[in-house]
Structures are given as structure tokens and as C-alpha cells.
Amino acid sequence: MVIIGSSNARVGLKAGMDLLRAGQSAVDAVEAAILLVESNPDDHSVGFGGLPNMLGEVELDASIMDGDTLAAGAVGGVRGFEHPISIARRVMTDLPHSLLVGPGAERFARECGFAEVNLLTDEARRIYETGIRGDSSEESRYASKILKVMVGRLALDPNRASGKDTGTVNVAALDRNGHLAMGVSTSGFAWKYPGRVGDSAVIGAGNYCDDRYGAAACTGRGEMAIRAATAHSVVMHMRAGLSPEEAGARAMEELDHLVDPFWSAMNCVVLAPDGRHAAFSTVPDTSYVFMTDTSEDVRQAPRRLVPVKGSRNPA
Ligand code: ASP
Numbered sequence: 001m002v003i004i005g006s007s008n009a010r011v012g013l014k015a016g017m018d019l020l021r022a023g024q025s026a027v028d029a030v031e032a033a034i035l036l037v038e039s040n041p042d043d044h045s046v047g048f049g050g051l052p053n054m055l056g057e058v059e060l061d062a063s064i065m066d067g068d069t070l071a072a073g074a075v076g077g078v079r080g081f082e083h084p085i086s087i088a089r090r091v092m093t094d095l096p097h098s099l100l101v102g103p104g105a106e107r108f109a110r111e112c113g114f115a116e117v118n119l120l121t122d123e124a125r126r127i128y129e130t131g132i133r134g135d136s137s138e139e140s141r142y143a144s145k146i147l148k149v150m151v152g153r154l155a156l157d158p159n160r161a162s163g164k165d166t167g168t169v170n171v172a173a174l175d176r177n178g179h180l181a182m183g184v185s186t187s188g189f190a191w192k193y194p195g196r197v198g199d200s201a202v203i204g205a206g207n208y209c210d211d212r213y214g215a216a217a218c219t220g221r222g223e224m225a226i227r228a229a230t231a232h233s234v235v236m237h238m239r240a241g242l243s244p245e246e247a248g249a250r251a252m253e254e255l256d257h258l259v260d261p262f263w264s265a266m267n268c269v270v271l272a273p274d275g276r277h278a279a280f281s282t283v284p285d286t287s288y289v290f291m292t293d294t295s296e297d298v299r300q301a302p303r304r305l306v307p308v309k310g311s312r313n314p315a
Pocket of ligand 1: 168186187188197198199200206218219220222223
């Protein structure tokens with residue numbers, strides 16, 4: 001049994017592994033781990049405490065996929081509910097649909113009995129209002145470019161916002177019956193256009209899982225994962241016989257062909273049906289976390305750098 005995730009999943013992996021050890025399913029473990037990330041107010045990229053869109057409203061995306069049945073549930077642009085991963089799971093199990101967005105997703109969440117909460121913490125509001133101090137990272141450059149578009153639309157103060165304003169949680173699990181599941185949850189990037197839904201809610205783009213071949217999920221510039229169907233590509237490369245390392249690298253390399261003025265960082269995590277795992281990033285010095293049924297603690301490992309440069313794009 002194994003559970004892996006993006007580095008911000010650290011707060012949830014033990015809870016997920018406890019469920020796997022108790023004989024619960026990979027889907028249960030993935031949801032339980034992500035719930036703790038969504039409730040973490042210090043994580044400004046997921047759930048409660050997430051950074052808001054350009055109107056100052058927190059909009060959440062999430063998805064979950066069951067590798068046994070290939071059932072999937074997702075929600076996009078959900079406001080006022082702390083746990084989009086649980087709403088996504090209920091979409092998967094209770095409705096003849098795979099994706100609900102906006103008011104329909106919120107109506108369904110109410111029907112399911114999920115509590116309504118104000119997701120915008122004081123700290124997230126402060127960051128929204130005052131901006132993140134930019135640095136020279138690729139993500140900052142990406143944020144700055146996108147913000148130029150938003151500034152034009154909303155008369156935002158062009159000096160106030162730049163910096164790392166992205167993030168998402170990915171969690172994959174392999175249970176004792178050999179079933180895989182993958183979950184993704186995010187508030188998307190800060191200052192996004194209202195109604196924008198990213199890859200985290202799009203099955204095949206930011207999330208894909210099939211017991212036969214493996215599971216993959218993405219963080220980073222969601223529009224690139226949508227256009228390249230990155231998570232599905234990773235899994236299909238594994239279907240063709242590539243190892244998790246080869247499959248992830250191959251799918252990430254494909255991003256180099258995208259022409260995109262906002263070209264930016266992409267990352268993915270991969271879990272194979274036999275428990276092997278790997279993770280990738282287009283930027284150096286990043287990591288992911290994992291835990292097995294024989295380990296006491298969550299462990300960290302480096303992501304493999306896939307030096308994709310966006311070579312078809314202007315610098
Ligand atoms: N992939 C997420 C999105 O595009 C954001 C991120 O992971 O940084 O919404």
C-alpha cells in the first residue's frame with residue numbers, strides 16, 4: 001500500500017495511510033488526505049484560506065477518479081464549501097454526471113448536506129489586497145503576465161500583485177486490493193477570471209487513474225495540462241509499457257510544443273499499479289511526498305527535472 005502527493009499533501013498523508021492500513025479503499029484514503037489539506041488555512045492554494053479570483057471570491061475546483069471502475073467526479077468554480085473533494089466524490093457516486101460547475105455544484109453540495117463556510121481568511125484577503133512580493137522565479141513571471149490581463153479588465157493596481165500565486169494538491173493511493181485512486185483539489189491561481197475552471201476539475205487533464213496502467217495528476221499552469229491532456233498522456237504512456245519515470249517525462253516533454261504567452265511551470269505525480277512512484281517538474285529543486293504501509297513517517301523525494309523550456313514561445 002502506498003500513498004503519494006504533492007509536497008503540500010504532507011499534512012494529510014498519514015490520515016490516508018491509516019485508512020489504507022485499516023482496509024479502506026484508495027478512494028477513501030485520497031479523500032481523507034485531501035480533506036486535511038483543504039482545511040489547512042496556511043495553504044493558500046487549496047480549500048479554506050485559498051486565494052480568491054479577481055473579484056475577491058474564492059472559487060474551488062476538485063476531482064477524484066477511481067482506478068477500479070474509471071468512475072470520476074469533479075466540480076469547478078465552487079464557492080462557499082470547504083471540501084470540494086467530497087462534493088466531487090458525491091458527484092461520482094450519486095449522479096449520472098462527471099462534472100458540475102458553479103451554482104449547480106453548490107446546489108448539489110447543499111442537497112448533500114455539506115456545511116456552507118466563508119473560505120476567505122483574513123490572511124488570504126490581505127494577500128489579495130496587497131499582493132505577493134514578486135521574485136525572479138518562473139511562476140512569478142507567469143503571475144505577472146496574467147495579471148497584466150486582469151489589470152486591464154478590472155482596473156487593478158498594476159503594482160500590487162505578482163509572485164507565486166499558484167498551487168494545488170495531488171494525492172494518489174494504492175490500497176490492499178490493488179486499486180488505485182487519484183484526487184486533486186485547488187483554488188486555482190489567484191486573481192483568475194471568475195468562472196475560470198482549471199485542469200484540476202478536468203478528467204484527463206489534471207487527473208487520470210486506471211488500475212491497469214497507473215495514476216497521474218498535475219499542478220502548475222492548468223491551461224497547459226488541459227491543452228496537452230497531460231495526466232491522461234502519462235497513463236497512456238504507461239499503458240504502452242513505459243515506466244513511471246519514462247511516462248511522466250515523455251508527457252511533460254510534449255508541453256514544449258505548446259505556443260502560449262503565459263507558458264509556465266508544470267508538475268506531475270505518478271503512481272504505478274505495482275506501487276512504484278515518481279514526480280516531475282519543469283522547475284528545479286521541487287519535491288513530493290509519499291508513505292508506504294511499512295513506513296512510520298511521511299517521506300520526501302525530489303521531483304525529476306524535465307527541462308521543458310517553452311521554446312516556441314517568446315522569452
Ligand atoms: N493547476 C492549477 C490550476 O491551473 C493551479 C496550480 O496548480 O498552480 O488551477
